């Protein structure tokens with residue numbers, strides 16, 4: 001039987017609760033497909049800060065690098081928000097992405113038929129939304145140098161960051177996006193601000209150049225302000241979206257809220273080689289942490305992405321996806337997606353129901 | 359009687375059509391309030407590029423500077439989109455904002471009772487939305503230096519821009535935002551990405567410092583990705599939002615689409631002194647230019663903002679606002695906001711109906 005080592009990074013807030021559910025689902029789905037997992041749990045984020053003084057201890061990064069895939073819960077919380085100039089839990093997440101070189105972040109936003117009412121958009125606008133945001137994850141203004149604080153000519157304090165992209169960074173994310181679009185509905189929309197930013201002009205030129213390798217994919221370009229509007233006006237117009245790190249952060253969160261069920265949405269972060277990083281797109285939700293109220297399905301679906309994109313185990317992935325849909329069809333709902341006529345359950349019970357469906 | 363000089367910048371696409379309507383409305387509302395206008399029309403954007411080779415001729419900027427207020431139609435269009443490295447019409451708009459030093463861009467997003475069905479959001483979510491985005495307009499990544507193209511250590515081509523804010527830039531926009539919130543419902547939400555960007559950490563620190571001057575305003579902070587979600591989830595939670603240039607570009611467009619009637623939304627751009635710049639937030643809509651299909655109401659309402667914020671002529675401003683509401687209540691609609699049971703009219707006819715209501 002096949003064996004994989006998975007690094008578990010529960011992190012902060014509801015992270016440990018949702019990771020625990022997803023781990024059980026992985027175990028069962030794996031065993032039914034002849035896959036054996038070795039799990040190693042490591043600290044990250046605020047939990048690591050409290051324990052070791054840094055948000056990404058060296059041991060965590062090297063364990064992650066040596067494993068076959070990494071499953072992360074959530075990072076951050078009010079507790080560490082106070083002192084803006086000190087190390088933040090979030091820094092650990094950025095260091096982890098950079099350390100694993102996972103430059104391509106895939107964020108699906110799908111409106112499930114069972115959950116169409118969860119969206120604040122009108123039913124006819126939300127129904128059938130099924131898009132994928134491909135976000136560049138290890139470049140741009142998140143990592144660009146120079147950055148920091150300083151003084152300007154007048155001796156006044158300034159804060160500054162650099163948005164910068166090199167051709168190879170754009171080329172490789174563009175290829176991931178074209179490949180993704182090719183496996184989906186063959187439409188790719190590249191989002192930038194090329195009417196204002198030089199970094200975006202290079203982005204648009206390179207994406208256009210790479211398009212010649214994918215004549216079967218229909219490429220369009222959109223300014224980021226227009227994209228933010230179009231996601232509200234008619235999200236169904238989108239198939240695959242590719243964009244830079246900061247625009248991807250904003251647009252993928254907007255897209256996820258359009259589905260109305262951010263507690264349902266997984267993500268995969270992939271590099272050229274080496275282990276991928278898989279995490280729900282929701283945050284650490286400190287207000288409900290430890291209360292058995294979290295929706296574990298985003299993390300369960302992240303485990304499915306781990307199987308599919310991280311290990312190439314499509315059958316086990318499909319098994320988990322089908323189990324989630326079946327559990328929803330049987331009427332089980334956590335508080336965030338609950339509506340009249342359904343069965344309200346907590347995080348653990350939702351996990352048990354998914355296990356029954358696996 | 360009072361006299362003001364207004365610079366009219368029709369610009370591109372539907373710009374000339376909507377400016378013509380708004381000018382007639384200004385004239386009539388003014389004359390009824392004992393105000394006389396001198397209008398001077400100047401080229402800007404693509405129109406100026408074609409005419410003079412630059413998107414903001416010196417004569418246009420100096421005329422604008424010497425007038426009491428500037429009313430702009432729209433800028434840009436496919437016709438000038440081709441050559442990314444050449445001068446773009448949009449550059450003229452950025453130069454105009456910088457030249458007039460209008461650092462504070464006020465963008466209301468209001469769901470009018472008459473138009474609640476135009477939103478793609480569910481009625482109960484859209485109804486009653488009434489928020490104001492205060493966007494920093496002459497700083498940040500739009501203007502930060504260094505910027506441009508170059509090579510990195512590996513000799514690879516790069517494109518780069520600088521997000522930079524100095525304390526005085528943040529302080530002055532924060533004060534405008536606090537003043538705005540004070541006149542509205544006393545709630546200000548500052549949007550940044552302080553968990554990642556140093557420029558945002560300074561932003562958050564300065565906004566927090568300025569808050570002590572406005573103890574009557576309730577200040578909160580939100581990350582930009584969360585703000586993009588919250589606008590879809592529950593836009594009614596917002597009163598006044600203050601944010602930087604690029605986040606303001608994205609969030610104000612998202613907010614405007616949430617109202618469902620982007621053809622209705624005006625904006626005001628103000629400096630410490632000197633003339634303000636007033637423009638609809640919609641673009642030049644080249645696809646319907648010259649067809650008498652544009653909705654002129656955003657520009658008419660921009661003229662009302664010009665009277666209120668630019669000239670302090672509140673009575674004339676209210677007269678125009680009331681006329682727009684009355685025209686809508688009488689059932690007149692341009693194509694973008696039309697629904698069954700209403701009277702579909704073109705741009706000119708809409709203008710004539712507004713004149714009847716003034």
Ligand SMILES: CC(C)[C@H](C(=O)O)[C@@H](O)C(=O)O
Pocket residue numbers: 076090093094249553554583
């Ligand atoms: C926590 C934060 C640093 C992170 C980001 O901005 O990338 C988060 O918002 C995300 O999208 O995963």
Ligand SMILES: CC(C)[C@H](C(=O)O)[C@@H](O)C(=O)O
Pocket residue numbers: 195196225434448451452607
């Ligand atoms: C046309 C463009 C340069 C402009 C901007 O980004 O500021 C527009 O999108 C706006 O919001 O007024």
